[in-house]
Amino acid sequence: MIEYKGKIIVIAGATATGKSEISLNLAKEINGAIINADSRQIYKEINIGSAKPKFDKEISKGIHTLNGITHYLYDFVDPKENFTIFDYQNCVNNILKNIQEVPILTGGSGLYIDSVIYNYKLNKNNKNIYLKDKSIEELQELAKEYLPYMSESDRKNKHRLIRAVQREGVNKEKGKELNNIYFVMDVQKEILQERIKKRIDNMFKEGLLEENISLLKQGYTYNDKGMKTIGYIEFKEYFENKISLEDVKERIFKNTMGYVKRQRTWFKRNKNAIWINEPKEILYLASNFILKE
């Protein structure tokens, strides 16, 4: 649970919509600090493919500065580590306890953002039973009494069935919603497509392939949690000599577009979100939000 009582600004949105830049500018204007809400940029070594900002310096574990703005929760988790939403929420809570600046939660991981803003109660779990080898049917049987509370797709979703069994039910508990203003960067799909294409080209130029090679040399594998990231996992078959580098590129593009779609779907369910694309507007609205009583 989050205990923070102050105001918080959210800059959410699909990948490549310009969240980082807007957040940085906003932070400068309103004396803000940025808290990462991107489930990939938390990882060490996962740099180019996650479009992690290039910081000026690291102050302490997970805390960096860029243009004088403090950035929290970047580049501090080992890709092999099993970092979860529970850990994430905890980290954010700890930061918010001591923060002096206006927190700006920035990223594309909707679940991570909402776990903070809508204050999910995540604490009461966890039977650690091994269920991965069970079939869907077996899991449905085990989760029988929870099925009525699950959505149609969740009932056929192995991961979600396993979770239901482990936590013995469906948990929708929330604490008090934070005092927030929630922006979703709204970029037209065609424009975003072009941007993503260019961005992938750039990633290759910057050495995405080399980064993958280096990760493998360091002993990471594509089974590690942090390696299951768009821009990395697609290289797996390349190194197995199954596909070409062009194929890799194409798959990265397709997977990114699929990701964009899922992100949009997630953010659409928040009726309070302000879909916006004009930096000045964001600055204006955010400033008003900070100033008002």
Place this chain on the structure above:
RNA sequence: GCAGAGGUGGCGGAGCGGUCAAACGCAUCGGACUGUAAAUCCGACUCCUUCGGGAUACACUGGUUCAAAUCCAGUCCUCUGCA
């Protein structure tokens, strides 16, 4: 020119007389999702519909049959082999 193979939905590709508006994959679109979340999963995808159905569809034109994407004939294309 002769000999083979073939033309199926946006694409790839099954089907080879009825249970076919047509498997499967991809693309596209919509959606779900509180401890894997850049994950995982569900649905739609010819048109119309009062959601029971209805109307057009498997290159084209005819034919056989109670019934044809599936069989036959012709036409037009495409590929491969031989000339």
